[in-house]
Amino acid sequence: xxxxxxxxxxxxxxxxxxxxxxxxxxxxxxxxxxxxxxxxxxxxxxxxxxxxxxxxxxxxxxxxxxxxxxxxxxxxxxxxxxxxxxxxxxxxxxxxxxxxxxxxxxxxxxxxxxxxxxxxxxxxxxxxxxxxxxxxxxxxxxxxxxxxxxxxxxxxxxxxxxxxxxxxxxxxxxxxxxxxxxxxxxxxxxxxxxxxxxxxxxxxxxxxxxxxxxxxxxxxxxxxxxxxxxxxxxxxxxxxxxxxxxxxxxxxxxxxxxxxxxxxxxxxxxxxxxxxxxxxxxxxxxxxxxxxxxxxxxxxxxxxxxxxxxxxxxxxxxxxxxxxxxxxxxxxxxxxxxxxxxxxxxxxxxxxxxxxxxxxxxxxxxxxxxxxxxxxxxxxxxxx
Numbered sequence: 001x002x003x004x005x006x007x008x009x010x011x012x013x014x015x016x017x018x019x020x021x022x023x024x025x026x027x028x029x030x031x032x033x034x035x036x037x038x039x040x041x042x043x044x045x046x047x048x049x050x051x052x053x054x055x056x057x058x059x060x061x062x063x064x065x066x067x068x069x070x071x072x073x074x075x076x077x078x079x080x081x082x083x084x085x086x087x088x089x090x091x092x093x094x095x096x097x098x099x100x101x102x103x104x105x106x107x108x109x110x111x112x113x114x115x116x117x118x119x120x121x122x123x124x125x126x127x128x129x130x131x132x133x134x135x136x137x138x139x140x141x142x143x144x145x146x147x148x149x150x151x152x153x154x155x156x157x158x159x160x161x162x163x164x165x166x167x168x169x170x171x172x173x174x175x176x177x178x179x180x181x182x183x184x185x186x187x188x189x190x191x192x193x194x195x196x197x198x199x200x201x202x203x204x205x206x207x208x209x210x211x212x213x214x215x216x217x218x219x220x221x222x223x224x225x226x227x228x229x230x231x232x233x234x235x236x237x238x239x240x241x242x243x244x245x246x247x248x249x250x251x252x253x254x255x256x257x258x259x260x261x262x263x264x265x266x267x268x269x270x271x272x273x274x275x276x277x278x279x280x281x282x283x284x285x286x287x288x289x290x291x292x293x294x295x296x297x298x299x300x301x302x303x304x305x306x307x308x309x310x311x312x313x314x315x316x317x318x319x320x321x322x323x324x325x326x327x328x329x330x331x332x333x334x335x336x337x338x339x340x341x342x343x344x345x346x347x348x349x350x351x352x353x354x355x356x357x358x359x360x361x362x363x364x365x366x367x368x369x370x371x372x373x374x375x376x377x378x379x380x381x382x383x384x
Contacts, residue, residue, distance in 0.1 A: 002034045006086060008102040009094040010065050012043030014266045015210055016291030017119035020176055021094045026052040027367045036086055076101045083109035089383045090374055096122030103142040113377045117150040120288035136163050147377050152176040152289035153310030176289040177363030184299040185271035192276050202235045203340050206277040208270055208292035211242030219283040219329040221252050224261045226333035231340050236261040239270050274299040279339050285326055287311055298357040302349035304335045320352040
């Protein structure tokens, strides 16, 4: 008899956590698992989820990313109703909102096994003390109803231990995976660049992410302005979308960067852009394990990133990229400018970056590791 697994994520946007959740749901062994994927509607990956073979997708109408007491209570009840109807052997939650509501609902519905993956945290050091304390208290409460806490980086494990969410010996490390075999992606760099008005010989700096406060793309624009004052022939591309896009485009225009700093929105050819690029940049203020950085490194790109959370799991300063103190966009710009001027250094760091991404980052290996975790937990509960 197949065991039912429910995966719950807040919304299927085109981010690393969401892509990996969808990949896991459709890649679990269909001979052993009956998979349900539950989420809010409106994500860019909804159509893929609905078309995924072996996966039944259910939309939670009241689930929202934003905090809304009324909608959150309704979502809690709706998720609990779904779990009572489906009677899964295991619930696996992803993302902060779904993680809290889903685990509380699982306790109400009596789900035998509950797993949560921290792809990042809903709380961080830049929040007010009151807000952070509230989030930490909720996470500690939900940890009581969780059989396994999965983390995508060692830095995130340390952060969770420091906040009393888990004992270090009980934390499970499963990397956020990417399709390593397809990297670097084959690309016609000339065609790709010229399709967006970038000259074929221009050096290219790329960043990828959601345009929201966490990703801090305003520092990407500020660093671009500084670099372009020294290297005016360079071009900067940000792949991603979000609520800050219009403001960032306006800022680039005011700084005279129109045509030099491009915001291309979400694109399914991001891997080709990485293959065509010369430098990768990430200005996030906090991260779980940035999937885009893993892809950039495996593509052989030297990276210049703020030294946050999971980033320090990947980059060793001066060895396979450069780490910069968060917020110091002038220092970040200086390192980017150095790399643009020094092709041998780009090649050296890029080669080291590619070599440092081993099989633990493979997306199918990620799925097999999750299956092994499920097997252990289900056996312990006499459900295997």
